[in-house]
Amino acid sequence: MSVIDILTALYFRVLNVWPDQPKHPDRDRFVLSKGHTACALYVTLAKRGFIPEEEISTFLQPHSRLNGHPNCNKVPGVETNTGPLGHGLPVAVGMAKAAKLSGAGYHTYVVTGDGEMQEGSNWEAIMAAAQFKLDNLTLIIDHNRFQQGAALAETNDLAPLRPKLEAFGWEVTEIDGNNMGEIVPALERRGSGPHCIVAHTNKGHGISFMQDRVEWHHKVPSKEQYEIALAELSEAL
């Protein structure tokens, strides 16, 4: 839930993508490194026309192509398989580097979780992106302050993220990651090197019983909870 506003901004305002030509060479690349939020991606891809909306109900069902983590060989619009954490950013660096080598104009975006930044492979990629001066790469860290088991602060506290990224040579923007007015300009920002958006978000944003509750990291609501959540979100609109 914390990432849905970012996905909406990407797919409906920022990304140059063509659902009828998901492999178009000029498409912007988007990598959902926090693959466990695949459901949010599938819903966004469906709303944008990459997959039929009716298919969302097959999520996690036997033989559904909508796995718990996205599969690029089954689902149009998915660029690389993610699931294990710390994979998406290195792949995104390669995508951005490929564009630099060939002079292609596409931009590469990657979303990681804040807990995911504990994976060392991300910092390898962060170093490489700065070295390669990848001004065509935007990393969005979904900083919802919680990981699977507990709060980030209680586990391996990477916050504050900004000075760490800046020390590695990145440009950094901090935003309210659930505020469209801040998300879109940050995604459209271009600089002289790789850009990181530290998106301060809330898990279960806008749903009273879910928001910032670690037990909702990966949990399916009951029918009654779903109805309450929908009512609360509708009221906010």
Added chain:
Amino acid sequence: MNAPVNPPKLHDCRDAFASTLEQLAAENEMIVAVCNDSVGSSKLGGFKAKFGERLVNVGIAEQNMVGVGAGLANGGRLPFVCGAAPFLTGRSLEQIKADISYSNANVKLVGISSGMAYGELGPTHHSIEDFAWTRVLPNLPVIAPCDRIETAAAVAWAATYSGPCFLRLSRVGVPDLLPEGHRFELGKANLLRQGSDVTLIANGTLTHRIVKAAEILAERGIDARVLNLATVRPIDEEAIIAAARETGAIVTAEEHSIFGGLGSAVAEVVVDNAPVPMKRLGVPGVYAPTGSAEFLLDEYGMSPSAIADAAQALIKRK
């Protein structure tokens, strides 16, 4: 007095890899090389001089290197990702699984200095687990060429193959074995010697040793078939089943642990299709002591004469 015999010229397969890659890169501008600071050990100096930015050096960061390779392929490039085999495979195995094999990314992984090539440097640098780690992954052909000619042929094949693969190369000099102009065929064993008493199977540097073992066996009146099995996956089931049925005994020899490598792969085919006695020669599930590659292979019973002895003992079990 015997006339002096000139020893055969030895070739480092890395040179064949590098020169072939440079030739291909001159013809195909999509080809890029990716490395982990291993410009020298992967022999990529010439590539860098010729193609500049098309050498993507990520520094000492193998996980990132493999991920970057996948991303470059997504962006339309044809990456050859090169690094010392123990680190390319061991350090970044999950990247090889998720980013390359499962994503079916068109990335060519090139493991340099595999097996016991870094013998003196100790077990951290021995790459005797890489067949086991890689051959279990779908979509990923695993290939260990035996000489300069097969290396060049496999690199040329990899550039035209649509999909990932793992090329396992050595740095130990070996003489030419296959004929000039040899074409690499994925999943196809090369019959180097016809025989009916026993079959010797190997790849990489060990192929040279089983050829010599077969010569020793011939002197002892034993007729050994010799197969060079560069492709560990997909494996040449037909050649292995024929060898089992027609010779009744199979010896494998590999610069790898006997667990999960070439011998295991051959045994899987034999057990399922035509069970016959087998002997798997390799490193017997231990961390090897220090020593040159040659010393270590001899130490673990893979001198040509020891391979011949193993074959002779196996024949008695038929």
